[in-house]
């Protein structure tokens with residue numbers, strides 16, 4: 247029998263982990279945790295230790311691990327047809343899912359383009375927007391605007407519109423140029439406004455840029471309401487409303503990257519609903535299969551689609567497709583996910599839990615090194631600072647967030663941080679008692695590491 251020690255040795259010998267400096271495992275007690283089982287909000291390691299999945303296994307899980315209903319659909323669909331190409335062929339799960347997504351998103355959405363993950367959904371959106379203007383006879387509208395500290399994926403196109411240095415700096419010679427506007431970051435406001443007392447002055451940057459260069463701009467891409475990878479930076483919905491108006495005024499497409507936020511995270515199906523707007527193109531992935539297997543979609547309107555619709559010889563086809571586009575097993579799970587959400591009133595039932603979360607998370611503010619507390623829907627975050635008064639951050643080499651993560655693991659919760667930000671993004675099915683426990687573990691871990 248292979249022992250735990252041997253599994254870990256083999257892991258470190260053969261597996262190159264994502265976003266990971268492997269030298270950290272050298273000679274230390276700290277090693278990757280081997281997870282063997284999942285059930286509901288809990289993950290179990292090889293020794294049988296149980297953890298609350300506080301980050302939904304990288305923001306994907308919504309209805310709990312190893313969900314019996316989803317398991318059943320997975321096996322049933324695999325027994326019928328596990329995969330088939332989606333060009334000149336189709337299948338019921340892809341059709342059903344597309345119809346459901348279009349209806350959920352409402353007018354004017356009409357078309358669903360499938361791909362594999364968040365990054366590819368963003369690539370599709372970028373190429374779609376570019377080709378749209380090209381075929382509309384405005385090839386000069388070819389530039390993309392995105393926000394500082396934005397994150398849209400790890401492929402080169404999505405890195406191009408991204409704005410976080412650690413993902414981008416080295417690859418600068420490989421990515422295309424984009425125009426950057428200052429992101430709304432209320433705790434450290436770029437315009438020095440007081441939190442919750444501003445007129446969204448930061449949007450003026452967008453307005454100025456649009457005024458000057460709208461003739462060359464194809465689209466702006468944003469993470470709606472929360473800049474996730476930047477550290478769950480929640481920003482006011484009015485920003486999005488105003489952005490929509492500016493896009494209309496200057497004839498610029500609004501690409502809404504809902505990859506992390508869709509399917510209940512913010513308390514609604516889609517984050518754009520909070521702002522009462524509709525983007526021109528939006529991307530979904532992570533939660534679409536309730537976190538089961540990869541699937542993504544880029545959803546748009548007839549306004550965009552019609553520019554691609556013409557005789558074959560006109561060469562207006564959207565030449566983009568991945569091997570696993572619209573995989574039947576993935577689509578069937580996504581359909582079941584949406585059915586469960588509807589039948590079990592998941593969104594409606596979230597509302598009291600969200601209120602509870604919003605109040606409970608405030609308790610973390612009492613801690614000496616918690617600078618900011620952020621919350622929206624089923625997402626919460628605290629930014630740890632060396633000095634609360636001056637907001638001086640901890641030096642990144644200190645890995646203060648990672649220390650908190652390690653302590654929280656010992657206490658039974660997975661709170662893998664983003665730098666100095668500890669965040670909570672549990673599966674939507676977590677109950678109030680468990681949520682309280684998760685926050686308590688965070689409180690104790692932060693206190694023990696920072697005080």
Ligand SMILES: *Cc1c(COP(=O)(O)O)cnc(C)c1O
Pocket residue numbers: 363364365366368397398399400469474475503504505506531532
């Ligand atoms: C995670 C994420 C992506 C990338 O998705 P992958 O599935 O990891 O490729 C894109 N955009 C946003 C906003 C994300 O949070």
